[in-house]
Amino acid sequence: SAVISQKPSRDICQRGTSLTIQCQVDSQVTMMFWYRQQPGQSLTLIATANQGSEATYESGFVIDKFPISRPNLTFSTLTVSNMSPEDSSIYLCSVSDRTEAFFGQGTRLTVV
Amino acid sequence: DAKTTQPPSMDCAEGRAANLPCNHSTISGNEYVYWYRQIHSQGPQYIIHGLKNNETNEMASLIITEDRKSSTLILPHATLRDTAVYYCIVPNAGNNRKLIWGLGTSLAVNP
Numbered sequence: 001s002a003v004i005s006q007k008p009s010r011d012i013c014q015r016g017t018s019l020t021i022q023c024q025v026d027s028q029v030t031m032m033f034w035y036r037q038q039p040g041q042s043l044t045l046i047a048t049a050n051q052g053s054e055a056t057y058e059s060g061f062v063i064d065k066f067p068i069s070r071p072n073l074t075f076s077t078l079t080v081s082n083m084s085p086e087d088s089s090i091y092l093c094s095v096s097d098r099t100e101a102f103f104g105q106g107t108r109l110t111v112v
Numbered sequence: 113d114a115k116t117t118q119p120p121s122m123d124c125a126e127g128r129a130a131n132l133p134c135n136h137s138t139i140s141g142n143e144y145v146y147w148y149r150q151i152h153s154q155g156p157q158y159i160i161h162g163l164k165n166n167e168t169n170e171m172a173s174l175i176i177t178e179d180r181k182s183s184t185l186i187l188p189h190a191t192l193r194d195t196a197v198y199y200c201i202v203p204n205a206g207n208n209r210k211l212i213w214g215l216g217t218s219l220a221v222n223p
Contacts, residue, residue: 031209033210042213042216043156043211045210045211096209099158100161101148102158103155103156104155106154106155
């Protein structure tokens with residue numbers, strides 16, 4: 001199993017600013033995943049973060065808007081840049097072993 | 113797009129079995145069926161997964177039809193704490209760590 005800690009748990013931000021979300025895992029993992037969950041919606045994969053290489057972004061998500069760092073095998077950050085109210089969502093960090101995926105509690109972001 | 117379809121909502125009486133269906137008619141022979149749930153304001157939680165045979169663990173049972181085109185998650189004695197959105201997911205066989213999430217079934221367990 002894996003225990004994931006996300007910071008911050010919630011934030012209210014002004015439009016045009018940026019927020020960096022941190023994800024810490026209690027074990028070394030190859031791949032870390034970042035998801036977005038808009039209000040009342042399901043999870044949408046933003047990108048896969050691999051240690052030592054650039055993140056792989058899903059269709060509709062770009063590095064300039066959601067830069068990701070992966071400095072080691074237990075840590076990653078996702079930045080939401082130049083925020084607008086449409087970025088108000090829950091952002092979730094996830095890791096997987098061979099059997100199941102584990103999730104942090106998420107970061108609830110409100111952009112005003 | 114998600115490979116699965118689920119009813120948007122279901123109700124269940126506390127103490128009764130909750131049977132949540134899922135259709136995955138395009139599933140390939142080596143693709144697993146996974147179930148997760150998301151309780152309000154929490155991250156998703158793994159429940160169970162299976163390939164062909166029925167599976168059971170401490171949380172639930174998974175019944176997969178012989179043609180593998182559908183499955184049912186069974187919570188044998190639902191409690192109020194089982195109220196959540198339940199997601200049935202079929203990851204790509206080549207990358208079973210990449211999960212594509214549908215809308216799931218919102219299960220309400222009523223007293």
